[in-house]
Amino acid sequence: MAWNAERWRDEVAALFTLNRVEVDGYRYTRPAPSTYEHQWLWDSCFHAIILRHIDPEMAWDELRAISARPLVSGSDAGMLPHMQYWRGGGEGLWGVDSHSIITQPPLIAIAAQLVWQIAPDEQVLRTIYPTVAAFHTWFARRRDVEGDGLVCLIHPWESGWDASPRWDAPMGLSVLPSDDEARSARLALAATLQERDTDPRTARAEGRFCVIPADFNAVRIADLDALTWMAGQIGSSADAARWAAEARMSRDAFRRRLIRDGLPVDLDVTRGEVLAVETAGQFVTLFGGVLEQSEAEAIAARLEHVEWSPRWRVPTSPVNQPQYAGDRYWRGNVWVNVNWMIWAGLRRYGLIEQADALALQTAELVETEGWHEYFDPMTGAGHGSHPHSWTALALDMLAVSAGGLG
Secondary structure, three states: OOOOHHHHHHHHHHHHHHOEEEEOOEEEEOOEOOOEOOEEHHHHHHHHHHHOOOOHHHHHHHHHHHOOOOOOOOOOOOOOOOEEOOOOOOHHHHOOOOEOOOOOOOOHHHHHHHHHHHOOOHHHHHHHHHHHHHHHHHHHHHHOOOOOOOOOEOOHHHHOOOOOHHHOOOOOOOOOOOHHHHHHHHHHHHHHHHHOOOOHHHHHHOOOOOEEOHHHHHHHHHHHHHHHHHHHHOOOHHHHHHHHHHHHHHHHHHHHHOEEOOEEOOEEOOOOEEOOOOOOHHHHHHHHOOOOHHHHHHHHHHOOOHHHOOOOOOEOOOOOOOOOOOOOOOOOOEOHHHHHHHHHHHHHOOOHHHHHHHHHHHHHHHHHHOOOOEEOOOOOOEEOOOOOHHHHHHHHHHHHHOOOOO
């Protein structure tokens, strides 16, 4: 693929201008027009990572906006909600007009560190640091049900992998559920959380969804590493030591509990068992640096297995799995944000050739099919919302692999 860096940058700049929202003195990027009008937590982190290449000031504004409205009271004080409704509209689904009552993967410190590499801004770093620190404190207090550094989720939406087959069993769904059945179950669970309690201990006691995903915990550990850097950058050595210790504890727990026969696994806390469904989440764990080098190389080698190597990679479910459906939401599609985390994980372990190949193929897919939300790994056909902002992570992958935008 011949890469025209200037054209890519111009197209991404136009995409982000189209999807920009200005409200209450803040600026953020909506994921897609009409389909996703509000602000999502991990989307904004990905947007900042992309924007560092084309508009670093806007990249920092993205992080300022997503950090501006943490919960400040109640049992979930400190949590950053996965959705911010800046103009209202959340009442029906959440019982609260301005935000959701669940969270999403924490990537804010990671995004801040990456933006800093191109455009350091100590003032913004100091502004957002207390919120990010409180967010991780909330995780430890509210979501670490075993007290060992691993955190659990109480709704599939918190994973970002909303309809992944791995959630079918803990959601009590039938074998090979329809899209309508699965969506109805997710909406019903959201209503239950609104009516009952967002404490995972209550969810476990009542037999509801409560899981410890390997990939989510790996992402959180990576964010703790970046939070350690943030604390050091603003001159708080005590905080830096605290976050480094928490990251070590979480890594140790990950290795004890979430690696079985050399592979990362997800735990169903409610039922006390390993989730049996295999997903690309195992590859995302590379992102967190939670594996020994030999383990990382073995898992990376699995990317070359036939079930993970259709025409376009990486499918979120292996293509030989009964639940696989490349054109159905999170049932085995290619998502550029997942590819980005796998790519970054490969680079973390020095597997540069494999990472560069994934970057090139991801960019080729976007170049061929456009800025779609997700793609069929067999045909490349784009699905979901369009144009979708985080798909531009392909620009970051190319820029880093090529050594810059020139």
